[in-house]
Amino acid sequence: MLPITTAHANQALQNNAMSTASTREVDDNATVVDAVNMVRSTSEHNGEERGYHHGNLREALVEAGVALARTGGPNAVLLRAASRQAGVSHNAVYRHFANQEDLLAAVAERCMTQLGLLMIERSTRVTARGPVPRARARLEAIGRAYIDFARTEPGWFRTAFSSARPHPADQPRRQASRTDPTDAEQTISPYLILRARLDELVDVGALTPQRRQGAEFAAWSAVHGLSSLLLDGPLRDLPEPQVEHAITTVLAAIGRGLQ
16 A cells, blocks of 8 residues: 555545535645655765665655554554664664654554545445435445454554654654645545545535534544454454444444434
């Protein structure tokens, strides 16, 4: 699933016939692009980046961390492991990340984007006719995508919701990346995708503005709660038919609550 490309995300967003307001909300906050190759100075290559001779080192380290997270979850995202996988010295990592938590925070954002991409992809597949059935089907599609992601990519899911926070010194760069369309660390937010789908229900007359208020908190809590129970909780050994029944029941309950 890596790298995340502009064409991938933008095509999915374009194909998803959202309301004008909802499209703007997701599109303005959910653009991701490939890393721009940045030529590093000669002094930065003197002995500290053995085996790495091109491209963006920070991006290479994040991608290494994403690969580690996919197989081992957040506990596998270690500075030494990432530097080894990227083919650089351990000391070179500290030019871009203050500590392990700083790297993990960047990897968590990338994992969150992978979740958002799957939600967008699933919503574009909806073929229901009529604005109201289509809006309801899109909401259900992103909810099911969320649960599927947790079950099929447990390492990424656990990492996306890890408690890691970026180092304060990294905040200015992260703030700049949110407005720079060429930055590879732009994040697609599942939260904004959910809000857009709920706004669409209002736009097509399926949900009143009054009932819309705060609906994202209830819907997200229900889907995330079930995902966690199925992944790490007492429902993790549930037989597959019962898993499907649980998913269908929770999604239906969310739908009924939004009528």
